[in-house]
Amino acid sequence: MITFESDYTTGCCPEILSRLVETNLEQVSGYGKDKYCQSAEEKIKKVCNAPDAQVEFIVGGTQTNQTIIAAMLQRYQGVIAAKTGHIACHEAGAIEYSGHKVIELPQVLGKLKASDVRNCLEIFYKDESHDHMVFPGMVYISHPTEYGTLYSLKELTELSQVCHDYDIPLFMDGARLGYGLMSKTTDVTIQDIARLTDVFYIGGTKVGALCGEAVVFTHGNRPEHFVTMKKQNGSLLAKGRLLGIQFDTLFTDDLYFKIAKHAIDMAERLKGIIEKKNIPFFLESPTNQQFVVLENKRMEELKKQVGFNFWETIDEDHTAVRFATCWSTTAEDLDFLENIL
Amino acid sequence: MITFESDYTTGCCPEILSRLVETNLEQVSGYGKDKYCQSAEEKIKKVCNAPDAQVEFIVGGTQTNQTIIAAMLQRYQGVIAAKTGHIACHEAGAIEYSGHKVIELPQVLGKLKASDVRNCLEIFYKDESHDHMVFPGMVYISHPTEYGTLYSLKELTELSQVCHDYDIPLFMDGARLGYGLMSKTTDVTIQDIARLTDVFYIGGTKVGALCGEAVVFTHGNRPEHFVTMKKQNGSLLAKGRLLGIQFDTLFTDDLYFKIAKHAIDMAERLKGIIEKKNIPFFLESPTNQQFVVLENKRMEELKKQVGFNFWETIDEDHTAVRFATCWSTTAEDLDFLENIL
Amino acid sequence: MITFESDYTTGCCPEILSRLVETNLEQVSGYGKDKYCQSAEEKIKKVCNAPDAQVEFIVGGTQTNQTIIAAMLQRYQGVIAAKTGHIACHEAGAIEYSGHKVIELPQVLGKLKASDVRNCLEIFYKDESHDHMVFPGMVYISHPTEYGTLYSLKELTELSQVCHDYDIPLFMDGARLGYGLMSKTTDVTIQDIARLTDVFYIGGTKVGALCGEAVVFTHGNRPEHFVTMKKQNGSLLAKGRLLGIQFDTLFTDDLYFKIAKHAIDMAERLKGIIEKKNIPFFLESPTNQQFVVLENKRMEELKKQVGFNFWETIDEDHTAVRFATCWSTTAEDLDFLENIL
């Protein structure tokens, strides 16, 4: 059955597989010290226009969030996130399991407002008993957000300014970064992100790789003994080449951007279909995830023919669901969907 | 300077000191296995009308919350609390430090609504991806709350019912329990609490003891190996007698209730003074903590004459502050306050 | 440069790559719920002769140890291991980071003695203050050990008996399991392991896969909510297919055993070369890792020509080093080594 349930239903870009095959018998060192990781790091620094950046590769998203946050926070600090942020609600408490509070702030379309963050920090430091409270030690945002929405350059600049004013790092979860960068409406480039955040990651798992996220410490600010902390977190891969080769391929000839653009093109066509069929959107998303509202009866019938994802209950009779495109979505997949919708 | 800044500014009931002096040279075993702890346990079970209860003594409130919550939750579970609950905002992340998320729900006058808790649990179990979320494994309430407010018997019964329906324990932080029980307006008794909660504690530190909280597992539900978990949490006191003797004294001749009643009587007089002086209340509290709104200029002047507690910023010109009475507040203290207000 | 520094210097069996290519565009569900994971699970259960077993796939070894141990222990329990066990010394404290003590016992050639384990448990329960101690809650062994040695069937049976007597699980780290099973001298089969342990894993990373370890809960004893605990540990892979496909391939037509046998054959030839060259062994290993003692001067020269691994300092002039074979070691690699040794 054709499915739009997520952007990780297929394997990876054929270019990656070819590269894995070609390099398979080469002997290289483990734990990320191989030439492919080094080459990928250089390419990523270049595309980010960030010569002082340091790049680390980690297998999956939750693992990356957990590893980065626990490595950058002091033990008396927590991380500010939108109430709907992935670390706040869909990582089974991985951050708290590492000992840190996720300080939840309200969200608007999945986004944190810079003014809310500033307010939170101001109140904290004004509170005479703040020594009895969790210190806000980092701001976490996802871009695209869990709702497929995007920060504008202005919003990102404001968030960066707040973090700078309070001397805490801004961390961007870019599990779906490619789809954000290739969105038709965005004014944010990867160079902007490298300039405005302190650490971010370029998602591979959901953008054409078998697995892997490339973490960018944007200005030589990788924590000391990071490799030991990765090991301690269980996130140091023995055959680091698996990640290096994938990202080296993704950042050769703009592959990462091309495949993300394809997914966005498919998403735009998907939006057109949904509009044509008069199915109401749950919210407006400029990226590869589209959220619509279905009557439950209709939803149950549709489920038998095509895959999609439960999002949230609207009322007794309606449910919000998600359709996602990705690098491997085809025109035929959309033709099929158009026919049955 | 006379101060109303908190209910822990003085030492303890003289009866406790006398008892410490009398028993000082008796040799008893450590770690809570002494006869005073046993006697205190029996008296508390009796006053709670809970013959199957088990009682444990711990030195302080945050320590008690941390020890109880981490002992009763599975590692994949978090604890539901009001956004204003002590564990959510004023314990420096002690619960998260133990690995567990505090699942914050909205509050009304510091209280959790049973319908919000039920809704949270319903949504959780309906969510098809709840395996990727923190399981709600306990409900935490404070009574009196951090705002000095109280649950009614009906509200408490409803919360108990929700917890029962979802088979998770209801835990009451009773750091100021005495003041709640002796409030003029409450319809909740300690027997009700023992019947409706799964675990609660009777605060000593803020109600006449030098230190100490008496934890009541209401129906023989103390977790296995609790003593080892206390030790692991650093909350097993070597000279357990210090806690046993204090609670044994507090639960002899209704001392606990008498001193709490005194504090309530003083608080009622304090309310009268505030009304007479036309100072606006920040909220209506039926217990020993009274919250009022002061103009900042007035506040600064008053600070030089009497102690009280910053609560929160209202606007640029106004601040909410707290005045607390306790077992040792005297009529003279209030006369003095009346004069200067 | 040819290297024998470890058994994870090359990619993976070509059969795995072919299978990844073939299945690449198939759409399957994430998080290990795909048909490849199911098929791999069935094949593993069959080869283990363990119809009630449950199989889970995790990306790497440290991650697997951390996830399994923290999921199976109560919080007041620790895990018994040899002082030289991987979790005791080479995982950067990943177990302690999860809150659990590694209770270190002496080792003999990298192995735990059943009598030492029994003694440790007996002393623990006899100690009148054991409530103030970490409860031994699991026994961890590695097979092959970190020194390439193997438990005999008798030794394994005795360890199993001790664990059974004290009702704690026996956990076998099988990161290099294939090489142990195919050793010329072993009398232990995978069915024995499935019968005698409570949980073990079949290493993929070091035995022909790109990554991945297959955890076998041998008798339906997978902990409840294991998927949530994996998520919490950052060890739940989104594209679970990557692990499923690899293990499904490894357990088709005995591929896992064939490639492990090849590595053992190569190791036997390597031993012959070492003997012929009169280089002293550091210890006798019947598996794919061979440990020899080199004069430091010789070692430094050799380093320029071939890769191998520092093991430990013997004295000022001598060092123990490791040469490892694997599925991809060729006769030519050994010819080369023979020439330069």
Place this chain on the structure above:
Amino acid sequence: MITFESDYTTGCCPEILSRLVETNLEQVSGYGKDKYCQSAEEKIKKVCNAPDAQVEFIVGGTQTNQTIIAAMLQRYQGVIAAKTGHIACHEAGAIEYSGHKVIELPQVLGKLKASDVRNCLEIFYKDESHDHMVFPGMVYISHPTEYGTLYSLKELTELSQVCHDYDIPLFMDGARLGYGLMSKTTDVTIQDIARLTDVFYIGGTKVGALCGEAVVFTHGNRPEHFVTMKKQNGSLLAKGRLLGIQFDTLFTDDLYFKIAKHAIDMAERLKGIIEKKNIPFFLESPTNQQFVVLENKRMEELKKQVGFNFWETIDEDHTAVRFATCWSTTAEDLDFLENIL
């Protein structure tokens, strides 16, 4: 029944109780910001001849060890301790529960040897894979040790030198410090300890207080945000006065030293009795704890008449037991013991 089972069987020095009574109605701030804590701090700094020291008060020993170690270590570090150190074996894994490994080294009469510590650190930094290991980040010693033995000034100086050479703090658990300082044979003063360690504590619980340990950061090296970390650990006492008053009293007119000397005098007499009765010592202890070997039959009879503590099983027929004196031991207690031994 008279008991020698531990040095925490009685309450506290009468001087402390008097002081608690006298000060009981004074209103002071909470959380250790009261004048008694300040005064005690000054007195302790003076007696230590350490003008830059900072003093913090914590209720109990395990709590103190847990709070100090977790506040001073980086998360990738562990603490070196003797295998018999309190944190290694009798604190229910409180250190590991905080995420840190206790790196166990051999002991000689309960003491760490400086050469073993140096060796451990040397090997660690020489090991090429030390990034995969727990970094040794602190050395923990107890003085007196768990066996009642003492470091000589030379031994302490050597340990201090090793720590200095490797730039890690030396931490002394002084739960029974007074008895060590007053030992007839020691050449170590409290000023030596303040000079040679980076942090140590002066035990109150076992030396005449109801509870409390005074932590001394010897050279202005208290970790930043220590109060928040105490709160997070549940070790910040609301009525800090309880600790301040006790230590202020103990360090007035040398009370701490006088009561410790009394206990040592009693221990010397106890040793004489044991010798006279030809009961073999388990080991030679110069402090208030005396360890002897009893035949099991004799031990069982004796248990009915006097209290003492199980220490460890020697063989099937013999057991090592502990007799402890303390500030409140009387000549009559010893007369009684002499009669029945």
